Amino acid sequence: MPNAEARRTMPGPLEVVEIERSFLRELGSIFWFIANTFQETMERVQQGRAPFRAASFFRESVRAGVDSVPLVGLVCFFLGLTMALLTGYQLQRFGTERLIPGLVAIAFTRELGPLLTGIMVAARIGAAFTAELGTMQVNEEVEAIEAMGIGPLRFLAAPRMLALFLLTPCLSTVSNLAAVFASSLVCKAYFSIAFPYFLDLVKDSLLIRDIITGILKSFMFGLLIASIACYRGLTVKGGAAGVGTNTTSSVVTAITTVIGFDTVYNVIYTNFYPT
Amino acid sequence: MVELRDVHMQFEEKKVLEGVSLDVQPQERLVIMGQSGSGKSTILRLILGILRADSGSIFFKQFEINRLNRRKLQQVRQHIGMVYQYSALLSSLTVRENVALPLEELTDKSRNELDKIVDEKLDLVGMKDAKDLLPDELSGGMRKRVALARGLVLEPELILLDEPSAGLDPVIASVVDELIISLTEKSKVTSITVTHEMESAFRIATRMAMLYEGKIIEEGEAKEFKQSKNPVVAQFLSGSTEGPILEGSLDAITKK
Numbered sequence: 125m126p127n128a129e130a131r132r133t134m135p136g137p138l139e140v141v142e143i144e145r146s147f148l149r150e151l152g153s154i155f156w157f158i159a160n161t162f163q164e165t166m167e168r169v170q171q172g173r174a175p176f177r178a179a180s181f182f183r184e185s186v187r188a189g190v191d192s193v194p195l196v197g198l199v200c201f202f203l204g205l206t207m208a209l210l211t212g213y214q215l216q217r218f219g220t221e222r223l224i225p226g227l228v229a230i231a232f233t234r235e236l237g238p239l240l241t242g243i244m245v246a247a248r249i250g251a252a253f254t255a256e257l258g259t260m261q262v263n264e265e266v267e268a269i270e271a272m273g274i275g276p277l278r279f280l281a282a283p284r285m286l287a288l289f290l291l292t293p294c295l296s297t298v299s300n301l302a303a304v305f306a307s308s309l310v311c312k313a314y315f316s317i318a319f320p321y322f323l324d325l326v327k328d329s330l331l332i333r334d335i336i337t338g339i340l341k342s343f344m345f346g347l348l349i350a351s352i353a354c355y356r357g358l359t360v361k362g363g364a365a366g367v368g369t370n371t372t373s374s375v376v377t378a379i380t381t382v383i384g385f386d387t388v389y390n391v392i393y394t395n396f397y398p399t
Numbered sequence: 400m401v402e403l404r405d406v407h408m409q410f411e412e413k414k415v416l417e418g419v420s421l422d423v424q425p426q427e428r429l430v431i432m433g434q435s436g437s438g439k440s441t442i443l444r445l446i447l448g449i450l451r452a453d454s455g456s457i458f459f460k461q462f463e464i465n466r467l468n469r470r471k472l473q474q475v476r477q478h479i480g481m482v483y484q485y486s487a488l489l490s491s492l493t494v495r496e497n498v499a500l501p502l503e504e505l506t507d508k509s510r511n512e513l514d515k516i517v518d519e520k521l522d523l524v525g526m527k528d529a530k531d532l533l534p535d536e537l538s539g540g541m542r543k544r545v546a547l548a549r550g551l552v553l554e555p556e557l558i559l560l561d562e563p564s565a566g567l568d569p570v571i572a573s574v575v576d577e578l579i580i581s582l583t584e585k586s587k588v589t590s591i592t593v594t595h596e597m598e599s600a601f602r603i604a605t606r607m608a609m610l611y612e613g614k615i616i617e618e619g620e621a622k623e624f625k626q627s628k629n630p631v632v633a634q635f636l637s638g639s640t641e642g643p644i645l646e647g648s649l650d651a652i653t654k655k
Contacts, residue, residue, distance in 0.1 A: 177503075268488075270449060270476075272500070272505070272549075
């Protein structure tokens with residue numbers, strides 16, 4: 125009987141094809157969504173008018189960026205602390221604890237900072253965007269905007285997308301600084317590395333390229349998270365339950381996409397720049 | 400002003416409109432009646448181009464709505480006002496901001512001109528004192544009046560009203576109906592109202608149409624409607640349980 129049950133729940137070849145198809149459909153829809161939002165915004169700019177309200181952009185920037193600083197800073201501070209402590213004890217066995225500053229700085233600047241920031245932003249802001257736009261969709265507010273002749277994509281999605289696109293790299297920088305600062309405290313307290321020496325070690329090991337690659341990644345993470353969140357919000361169907369379902373789906377999709385994109389980015393990057 | 404020619408519309412398996420044809424003359428107040436879920440609101444969304452018909456043509460003036468590109472459609476929509484059943488005011492904006500929104504987004508009016516127009520429209524619907532309130536702080540009737548002011552703020556040639564008096568007490572419903580009549584007359588606006596509230600329909604209408612099973616089964620003036628020999632119209636107007644409308648489904652209900 126367990127075998128029969130397993131057979132029933134395991135997706136068959138046709139179901140796998142259907143899952144793949146629906147995945148590709150979703151992917152296409154999100155790209156269509158980004159392209160349409162961009163087109164609608166540019167059309168408006170060509171008419172010589174502001175594509176959205178500046179107040180709306182600043183409100184979203186404060187919410188997505190400034191209000192996220194404590195969370196991102198604190199989480200990365202603790203992670204930097206833990207990372208320095210755990211790697212420090214291992215490196216100390218070989219007498220190479222002076223590698224800690226470089227290790228933490230490179231790991232966070234290139235990889236962990238942008239990635240963790242992306243995950244936190246997806247959970248905190250992506251969910252909020254989807255729930256907010258989803259509720260507007262259910263209450264016919266989005267349709268009312270469209271009925272007035274106002275493009276809902278440029279009016280609702282564009283300021284959110286631009287805010288996350290610009291603010292995610294800033295948050296990523298905050299996360300890097302918090303982690304490096306935390307590791308400097310550990311280095312001082314446990315491994316007798318003074319702060320000026322710590323800074324020299326960070327400067328020696330960190331390349332401009334590491335910083336640029338992390339920042340570039342963060343821009344893309346911000347755009348992807350905002351696009352997925354807005355797309356999911358504006359396609360809510362089925363009332364309050366639909367808002368709940370799409371909010372969960374938005375967070376799951378955004379986190380998966382961020383990690384997936386990060387992997388692809390790293391594979392391509394390390395192929396072109398192996399060192 | 401508006402013309403629907405043999406419009407068909409289907410949602411998945413459910414056929415909603417099966418060859419609807421309708422002609423709306425300038426400055427008339429057409430009321431479309433029909434049962435809940437009969438496709439009345441769908442007709443309004445088709446006129447606005449929010450939904451696309453499966454077949455048939457929809458004209459607003461010289462424009463064929465289902466053939467317009469997005470940019471042109473947005474321009475045409477600026478000549479049509481829409482008042483939703485549940486008002487659909489933007490909950491994060493105040494009454495004033497809601498009414499000012501189309502002006503801010505679609506015109507080049509100065510701040511002073513804009514304030515003057517908003518005040519004037521809010522005054523027309525008797526909501527000038529509530530302009531700093533949020534939609535959540537308003538009653539259903541007040542929201543409808545603000546939605547009406549928003550619908551008229553761009554001085555449209557056509558206004559579409561989706562169940563304007565639904566969910567309101569009889570007195571407020573009459574106030575909203577009277578407001579619709581006076582505003583459309585004053586601004587010389589054509590209106591299409593969909594409703595299943597008989598009193599409201601007869602108060603507003605200069606012409607009526609009955610939608611049943613995806614087709615317009617009767618059209619005419621209010622007087623003609625009251626004397627209609629069509630059994631569906633007669634049953635709908637009387638609200639009787641006996642007649643062709645509930646045939647079949649009534650048996651199922653009574654058996655329970």
